[in-house]
Amino acid sequence: MNRKQGVEADLHCHTTASDGLWSPRELVKEAASLGLKGVGITDHDTVSGWEEAEKAGQEYGLEILKGIELNTEVDGIEVHILGYEPDLKIGGLLEKLNYLRGARYRRMLKIIERLNTLNIRITPEDVEKYASGESIGRPHVAQALIEAGYAHSLKDAFARYIGFGAPAYVARYKITPQEAIETIRQAGGVAVLAHPGIRRLEGSLQEWISYGLQGLETSHSEHSAEDEARYRELAEKYGLVATGGSDFHGEKRKPGVKLGEWGTSLETLYRIRDLARHTRIKTELKGIE
Numbered sequence: 001m002n003r004k005q006g007v008e009a010d011l012h013c014h015t016t017a018s019d020g021l022w023s024p025r026e027l028v029k030e031a032a033s034l035g036l037k038g039v040g041i042t043d044h045d046t047v048s049g050w051e052e053a054e055k056a057g058q059e060y061g062l063e064i065l066k067g068i069e070l071n072t073e074v075d076g077i078e079v080h081i082l083g084y085e086p087d088l089k090i091g092g093l094l095e096k097l098n099y100l101r102g103a104r105y106r107r108m109l110k111i112i113e114r115l116n117t118l119n120i121r122i123t124p125e126d127v128e129k130y131a132s133g134e135s136i137g138r139p140h141v142a143q144a145l146i147e148a149g150y151a152h153s154l155k156d157a158f159a160r161y162i163g164f165g166a167p168a169y170v171a172r173y174k175i176t177p178q179e180a181i182e183t184i185r186q187a188g189g190v191a192v193l194a195h196p197g198i199r200r201l202e203g204s205l206q207e208w209i210s211y212g213l214q215g216l217e218t219s220h221s222e223h224s225a226e227d228e229a230r231y232r233e234l235a236e237k238y239g240l241v242a243t244g245g246s247d248f249h250g251e252k253r254k255p256g257v258k259l260g261e262w263g264t265s266l267e268t269l270y271r272i273r274d275l276a277r278h279t280r281i282k283t284e285l286k287g288i289e
């Protein structure tokens with residue numbers, strides 16, 4: 001085992017519910033065998049992996065932090081927001097997720113249309129075959145392209161057909177960071193800025209805190225040691241929870257990103273749950289007033 005010291009919980013993991021390669025159960029089982037004490041399930045735009053993960057968590061004695069990851073955009077810059085432990089019965093999170101999934105599907109159809117005009121014969125069914133979960137995405141289109149012999153790898157498929165600037169590229173529908181943060185908070189969840197180091201997002205931090213941001217993902221597979229130190233400092237400065245996770249998708253999808261090599265303590269997992277509980281109580285009180 002070559003896990004980084006002190007990691008007890010990997011709070012950023014994708015499963016087959018979105019674009020990960022492992023089922024929630026496989027992921028939890030593997031996390032347990034690595035000696036982790038908790039995992040966060042943070043699939044894109046869907047909560048459909050939660051139930052299976054929680055069952056497996058009970059079986060293997062692991063804490064499961066229920067989460068989602070929302071891709072947002074502001075001024076052309078991509079900003080990912082993690083939402084932990086939202087209550088699906090309050091606020092409009094489920095409606096928003098449904099809408100976003102619909103938008104993903106419509107985008108996939110547009111990509112296929114463009115591929116067809118390039119004389120590449122793949123169908124929505126070819127792509128759906130690879131999306132065993134609910135959130136369809138470009139990796140699934142890429143897999144269909146590989147299977148049909150139009151590309152030899154994911155990278156190749158993105159570079160030649162569906163990546164930014166390629167002929168069948170279609171921009172996706174995006175909500176703003178504000179919309180994501182507020183939707184998560186209204187559902188009693190904890191909003192965390194994911195991997196801020198990739199795009200150096202600290203410039204807007206104070207604005208997002210004013211919308212309800214409560215955490216910063218400091219430990220992440222794409223952060224350097226300097227990134228991590230800088231964001232830890234910022235988390236402390238603004239009183240944000242410092243969270244962490246690998247952004248695991250399965251090593252075949254993201255080579256080198258191993259489960260549990262990035263993350264945080266079990267205490268942080270509990271702290272996030274506590275914060276969510278407090279938000280929920282406040283939201284409920286507001287409803288009574």
Ligand SMILES: [Zn+2]
Nearest residue numbers: 069080194195
């Ligand atoms: Zn992300």
Ligand SMILES: [Zn+2]
Nearest residue numbers: 012014069247
């Ligand atoms: Zn992610």
